Every structure is written in C-alpha cells, then in structure tokens.
Amino acid sequence: MKYNRQVTSSxxxxxxxxxxxxxxxxxxxxxxPLSKELRQKFNVKSMPIxxxxxxxxxxxxxxxxQVGKVVQVYRKKFVVYIERIQREKANGASAYVGIHPSKCVIVKLKMNKDRKAILDRRAKGRLAALGKDKGKYTEETATAMETS
Structure with missing residues (x-):
C-alpha cells in the first residue's frame, strides 16, 4: 500500500x-552514518559527508x-576521495579511489556553526519523534516562567 500517490514506485x-x-x-x-560514539553524542544517525x-x-x-580524512567530495560521480586510499596507475602515478559515502562511517566531524545548527535541529526532531522532550516543562523553565 502506497502512502503517497504523488510518489512513484517505478x-x-x-x-x-x-x-x-x-x-x-x-x-x-x-x-x-555516524560512528556509535558520535551517534550517542549528537543523537543523530547520519549526516551529509x-x-x-x-x-x-x-x-x-x-x-x-585506518581512519582517513576526506580529500574531495565528488558529487557528480557520487563518490568521496579519502586521504590514504590510493592506487597506482599504469604510468606510475597515484590516484585516489572513489568510495561511496554509504560504505563509510564518519568518525570525526568538521564542525562549524551551520553544521552545529543542523545537528541540533535534527536531534531535536529525533527526540520529538521518540516522544521525549515533548511538551514537557522542566523545573528550571517553570520557575523562569513564574519569575518573568
């Protein structure tokens, strides 16, 4: 049974x-996907690489x-190039080997304010979906509301 008739199954x-x-x-x-440690820390399952x-x-x-740093994200080919994963070409030069992101696990995130905001937003949605933190007041928020 399809949930949405606008979305094709073809x-x-x-x-x-x-x-x-x-x-x-x-x-x-x-x-x-994020590693188990990052998943526990941020409460998010996966992130765009x-x-x-x-x-x-x-x-x-x-x-x-071995853990390697992402050197390039090649969106046109749907692959990422990773620091230590190279092979030798026929002429002797080395070239990066393309790996699909779903076959990798993110061990350490490059953090900036935009990425932090994305993590916070997604974690909040995940908590709401689990039923935690849904319409509940804590002691601090209740006292803060009374004083203001």
Whole structure:
C-alpha cells in the first residue's frame, strides 16, 4: 500500500531521478552514518559527508581500521576521495579511489556553526519523534516562567 500517490514506485523513474539529481539533492543522497560514539553524542544517525570529515571505510575492498580524512567530495560521480586510499596507475602515478559515502562511517566531524545548527535541529526532531522532550516543562523553565 502506497502512502503517497504523488510518489512513484517505478524503478526506472527512481533511477532517472537519482542519477539526474541536482547538486543540492546529491549532497543529501551522499550521507554517511555516524560512528556509535558520535551517534550517542549528537543523537543523530547520519549526516551529509563533507571535505575534512574523518571517515573509516567499513565495506568493500578498502575496508579496514585506518581512519582517513576526506580529500574531495565528488558529487557528480557520487563518490568521496579519502586521504590514504590510493592506487597506482599504469604510468606510475597515484590516484585516489572513489568510495561511496554509504560504505563509510564518519568518525570525526568538521564542525562549524551551520553544521552545529543542523545537528541540533535534527536531534531535536529525533527526540520529538521518540516522544521525549515533548511538551514537557522542566523545573528550571517553570520557575523562569513564574519569575518573568
């Protein structure tokens, strides 16, 4: 049973929309899950990946324990290039290997005020969905309201 009749279930149309998506939508499509520690800290499950995040590859040929910094996010190809993951080309030069963000885990976030605001907003929505912090007053807010 479909929830929304406006959204198509067609594989062909979904693939077309995915691969012809504009850059601002590809940013969201290129999200990576956060590590267990970050998930506990921020109460958010995944974030769009960006340059200078530290990630660990958890699936595929390059999976391992080493942590690398994201060198480039190549939205056109849906891949990220990671610091230590390179291979040698036929002419001897080294080239980065593209890894899909869903196969990585973000270990350390590059933080700025906009990203902090996104984390706060998403954590607040997650708490509301779980039923916590929903329309409840704490002692501090109740006393603050009485005094003002």
């Amino acid at each position: 594989r062909r149309k979904n693939r077309k929309r995915h691969f012809s998506a504009p850059s601002h939508i590809r940013r969201v499509l290129m999200s990576a 960006r340059k200078d995040d530290e990630v660990q590859v958890v699936r595929g040929h390059y999976k391992g324990q």
